[in-house]
Amino acid sequence: MGVRLAADEGFKPPSTADFNLPPVFGDNPFTTKPVFLAFLSVILISTFFILSARKASIVPSKLQFAGESVYGFVRNDLARDVIGHEFMRFVPYLFTLFTFILTNNLFGIIPFLQFPTMSRVSFPYVLALFTFVIFHYVAIKHKGLMPYLKEIMFMPGVPKPVYVLLTPIEVATYFIVRPLTLSLRLFANMFAGHLLLLVFILGGEHLLQGVVGLKLVSPFAFAFGIALTFFEFMVQCLQAYIFTLLTALYIAGALADEH
Amino acid sequence: MEGTLNLVGYGLSAIGPAIATGMIFAAYISGVARQPEARSVLQPIAFLGFALAEALALFGLVLAFVL
Amino acid sequence: MSQKNSDDEKRKSSQNEENALWSIVGYLLSGLIIWGGIGWGLDRWLGTTYLVLAGMLLGAGASIYLVWLRFGRD
Numbered sequence: 001m002g003v004r005l006a007a008d009e010g011f012k013p014p015s016t017a018d019f020n021l022p023p024v025f026g027d028n029p030f031t032t033k034p035v036f037l038a039f040l041s042v043i044l045i046s047t048f049f050i051l052s053a054r055k056a057s058i059v060p061s062k063l064q065f066a067g068e069s070v071y072g073f074v075r076n077d078l079a080r081d082v083i084g085h086e087f088m089r090f091v092p093y094l095f096t097l098f099t100f101i102l103t104n105n106l107f108g109i110i111p112f113l114q115f116p117t118m119s120r121v122s123f124p125y126v127l128a129l130f131t132f133v134i135f136h137y138v139a140i141k142h143k144g145l146m147p148y149l150k151e152i153m154f155m156p157g158v159p160k161p162v163y164v165l166l167t168p169i170e171v172a173t174y175f176i177v178r179p180l181t182l183s184l185r186l187f188a189n190m191f192a193g194h195l196l197l198l199v200f201i202l203g204g205e206h207l208l209q210g211v212v213g214l215k216l217v218s219p220f221a222f223a224f225g226i227a228l229t230f231f232e233f234m235v236q237c238l239q240a241y242i243f244t245l246l247t248a249l250y251i252a253g254a255l256a257d258e259h
Numbered sequence: 260m261e262g263t264l265n266l267v268g269y270g271l272s273a274i275g276p277a278i279a280t281g282m283i284f285a286a287y288i289s290g291v292a293r294q295p296e297a298r299s300v301l302q303p304i305a306f307l308g309f310a311l312a313e314a315l316a317l318f319g320l321v322l323a324f325v326l
Numbered sequence: 327m328s329q330k331n332s333d334d335e336k337r338k339s340s341q342n343e344e345n346a347l348w349s350i351v352g353y354l355l356s357g358l359i360i361w362g363g364i365g366w367g368l369d370r371w372l373g374t375t376y377l378v379l380a381g382m383l384l385g386a387g388a389s390i391y392l393v394w395l396r397f398g399r400d
Contacts, residue, residue, distance in 0.1 A: 168360045
């Protein structure tokens with residue numbers, strides 16, 4: 001039993017239940033809003049980049065310039081600077097990841113859509129699973145299975161009994177904590193951001209229905225909600241960048257030779 | 260509104276490590292900015308300080324769930 | 327050629343820094359979870375209450391040692 005605030009008609013604060021959206025068609029659980037948003041993002045991204053690359057010319061149009069600067073950012077600032085000389089193989093994956101996450105995050109503040117797809121935890125889980133499989137595959141291909149496992153489990157230059165203490169930590173870091181933190185960081189940021197916006201906008205609306213004194217306070221709640229929307233925009237771009245950057249860092253670590 | 264006091268306690272306990280991490284990196288950045296060749300000396304110290312401060316923050320996080 | 331090399335050096339060192347910070351957090355978290363989890367399990371099994379704390383301290387110590395091995399030692 002918790003304490004209830006605003007006792008008169010009971011303001012219901014936004015909770016995790018606000019993220020369980022009902023299915024759109026019948027009771028088929030595969031037709032909820034996040035699923036449609038994910039499909040919509042794929043359509044939007046492919047249309048945008050096909051249009052921007054179709055009439056490519058030496059003097060770029062505005063659209064071509066926009067498309068190319070996103071691509072250039074991922075290729076030069078993320079892939080090339082982090083991975084090094086073998087980066088071209090991984091650009092398609094990193095580019096897809098970055099644009100997909102960015103578009104789906106931005107759905108959180110686009111009017112009428114207003115739901116960040118990544119605040120449903122299964123989407124980040126799947127993306128992190130892809131990254132997990134890719135960086136382990138690359139490492140095993142590059143180093144061989146046994147040397148790779150040996151590099152993970154046995155730090156050089158440690159007295160033998162200490163391995164009992166350290167090896168579980170290393171294994172857990174590589175196989176559990178890395179994919180888990182990768183996905184949970186994205187999920188938690190989107191979830192908390194959406195909840196924060198809900199609190200301020202719904203709270204402002206509720207204050208507007210109260211007595212005169214409360215009505216006077218409500219514009220502040222709305223103003224804060226709008227300010228937080230811009231803050232959310234920043235967080236959404238940053239999280240898409242961080243997810244891609246960490247993927248690139250893990251791939252770079254898989255390709256790096258013994259340090 | 261429902262919740263447990265554990266999370267309030269975790270919020271309070273996170274203030275300390277947050278300030279500590281900020282101070283560690285402020286000192287590291289200004290040290291490297293004044294004397295770029297000192298980077299290799301300062302880097303391990305900054306990272307170890309960061310690890311110690313962060314360990315306390317994570318301690319609070321885990322205890323908030325365990326207790 | 328030397329220009330390119332020094333650029334490479336700079337890029338490597340700042341990339342190492344970013345990489346190191348993320349992996350430090352990962353090591354600390356998994357150290358706490360693994361050894362704290364073992365302590366928690368032992369608590370459930372033996373009916374004691376102090377082994378969680380002992381396991382967490384052990385895990386935190388071990389992961390700080392690991393961080394020192396990886397990043398602090400020259």
